Amino acid sequence: xxxxxxxxxxxxxxxxxxxxxxxxxxxxxxxxxxxxxxxxxxxxxxxxxxxxxxxxxxxxxxxxxxxxxxxxxxxxxxxxxxxxxxxxxxxxxxxxxxxxxxxxxxxxxxxxxxxxxxxxxxxxxxxxxxxxxxxxxxxxxxxxxxxxxxxxxxxxxxxxxxxxxxxxxxxxxxxxxxxxxxxxxxxxxxxxxxxxxxxxxxxxxxxxxxxxxxxxxxxxxxxxxxxxxxxxxxxxxxxxxxxxxxxxxxxxxxxxxxxxxxxxxxxxxxxxxxxxxxx
Amino acid sequence: xxxxxxxxxxxxxxxxxxxxxxxxxxxxxxxxxxxxxxxxxxxxxxxxxxxxxxxxxxx
Numbered sequence: 001x002x003x004x005x006x007x008x009x010x011x012x013x014x015x016x017x018x019x020x021x022x023x024x025x026x027x028x029x030x031x032x033x034x035x036x037x038x039x040x041x042x043x044x045x046x047x048x049x050x051x052x053x054x055x056x057x058x059x060x061x062x063x064x065x066x067x068x069x070x071x072x073x074x075x076x077x078x079x080x081x082x083x084x085x086x087x088x089x090x091x092x093x094x095x096x097x098x099x100x101x102x103x104x105x106x107x108x109x110x111x112x113x114x115x116x117x118x119x120x121x122x123x124x125x126x127x128x129x130x131x132x133x134x135x136x137x138x139x140x141x142x143x144x145x146x147x148x149x150x151x152x153x154x155x156x157x158x159x160x161x162x163x164x165x166x167x168x169x170x171x172x173x174x175x176x177x178x179x180x181x182x183x184x185x186x187x188x189x190x191x192x193x194x195x196x197x198x199x200x201x202x203x204x205x206x207x208x209x210x211x212x213x214x215x216x217x218x219x220x221x222x223x224x225x226x227x228x229x230x231x232x233x234x235x236x237x238x239x240x241x242x243x244x245x246x247x248x249x250x251x252x253x254x255x256x257x258x259x260x261x262x263x264x265x266x267x268x269x270x271x272x273x274x275x276x277x278x279x
Numbered sequence: 280x281x282x283x284x285x286x287x288x289x290x291x292x293x294x295x296x297x298x299x300x301x302x303x304x305x306x307x308x309x310x311x312x313x314x315x316x317x318x319x320x321x322x323x324x325x326x327x328x329x330x331x332x333x334x335x336x337x338x
Contacts, residue, residue, distance in 0.1 A: 007337065083287070107284065113337065118329050134284050137331045142291035144323075144332030149287035174294075 003163040006204060007139075010161050011114050013205040017065060018091065018116035042066025049185075049271070050074065059096040060128035062120065069157035069207070069271040070185025073097040075232065076275075077183075081105040082151040085175060087140050087168070088112055088158025092121035092133065098154065099133045109145065111138040141167035145175040153182040157271075160187045160211040161204070169224035176278040182226070184274050188214040191268045194261070214270060221276055229276035236270065280309045280330050290316035290323075291332050297323070 042064050046056055050071035056064060073094050078084060078101040086095045089110025099108045110133065112118050121135045138144045141164050153172050162168050172182060187207045192198075203209040212220075214231075221229050257265070282304075290297055297314040304310060314323040314330060324331050331338060 109284065109287070113333060115329075115331075119327075122327075122329055131281075134281055135329065136280065136288075137329060137333050138291055139333055139337055142334045144288055144291040144330070146287045146289040147294065 006161075006163050006210070007113070009201050010205055014090070014114045015116040017067070018114060018120045055097055058100055059093055060124040063091050063096055063124045063128070064093040065091050067157060068094070068185060069187055070233075070273045071097075072154040072156050072183040072185050072273070073101070075183040075185075075273055076152050076154050076181070078102055078106075078152055083149065084108045085143075085145060085150045085153045086110045087143075087153065087155035087172070088161070089121055089135060090117050090158075092124045092135065094154055094156050095121070095133050095135070096124070096128060096130060098152075099130050102132065104132055106132060108133045109150075110135040111140065111143060111145070113137065113139050141171065143171040143175055147174055148177045150175045151177060151180050153180070153184075155182075155184045155186070157185055157187060157207055159184065160207050162210070165212065165217070166220050166223065169221050169226070173224045173226060173278055178278055181275060181277040186217070186272060186274070187211040188217045188270050188272050189268050190214060190270055193265065193268060196257075197265065208265075208269065211269065214272065217272075218274070221274065225278065226276035227279050229274065231272050231274050233273040234270050235272075236266065280325060280328055282307055282309055288314070288330070288332070290314075290319055290321070291334050292316070292321070293318045295319075 043056060045066040046064055049069050067090055078098055080103045082102045083106060084098045084102055089095050089112045092110055095108045095110040102108060110121055115137060118135045118137050125133050136144060140162050153176055159165055159168055189211050193209060197203045198209050200209060218229060285299060288297055289295060295316060295318045297316055300313050301309050302311040308328060309325055310328050312325045321335055
């Protein structure tokens with residue numbers, strides 16, 4: 001797919017997720033990997049990828065759409081008073097967690113390219129009375145954020161969706177203050193995907209076909225200038241966990257993959273948590 | 280958008296400063312207005328409190 005086409009496909013898909021009521025998330029069958037006792041898919045996925053109950057209970061209802069693949073805020077080691085930037089902030093979940101830590105003297109900025117998500121995030125911020133969080137429409141490859149203005153940058157399962165990952169990490173480097181750092185959760189590959197999956201828009205939106213090889217991902221981060229880049233956690237990412245909207249079910253059925261092919265696919269996909277610093 | 284966040288905003292294309300024009304404001308929050316980048320000669324709208332700082336070709 002061409003870059004512009006990718007962006008509009010991703011934007012349209014996530015606009016639909018944003019508009020969907022929380023209630024309808026619950027009618028999707030809860031998968032084996034993400035299952036939870038209360039039957040709430042977003043909740044189950046979030047527990048599986050590293051959020052605890054206190055964190056889940058501390059954000060406005062509707063902020064957590066279960067679209068993450070890690071808990072970058074926990075990884076980021078935030079402090080009171082810091083300025084935090086969330087790339088691809090969605091309905092605001094990670095921003096609100098960060099806001100709870102940086103407090104009234106800190107601030108959190110969420111950037112997302114999907115208007116429906118930013119609307120939802122803003123209304124969630126109002127609902128939760130967050131004074132220190134601000135959302136804006138923007139593109140990760142062209143951040144509307146001033147040079148050297150951010151202490152900590154986080155991102156949760158979004159950079160894989162961007163066609164130009166080098167541009168995203170170059171921008172991340174630019175906006176961080178010297179001594180600033182990032183914590184990112186994302187999807188990478190250990191082996192190349194089958195062509196049918198690579199070509200699939202559903203697989204792109206579902207965080208699969210936009211993912212690049214792990215080594216290339218890490219190299220892209222280093223090439224942007226970051227030091228101390230390291231993968232602090234790497235987990236197999238059950239395809240079922242990507243099923244929250246742009247679904248693995250859609251990928252499985254629309255591509256007519258056999259269960260063996262799906263297992264192969266699962267072997268190729270990893271969720272990683274990466275950290276690094278701007279010298 | 281909160282006005283105190285202005286200092287960390289920039290034009291997404293040239294990274295230069297933006298000039299803010301406020302049309303309506305509520306409790307320190309800008310509800311409607313525009314940002315203007317003189318270098319690019321581009322206006323970025325603020326609607327319902329949300330600055331649209333997508334590059335022009337992506338809006």
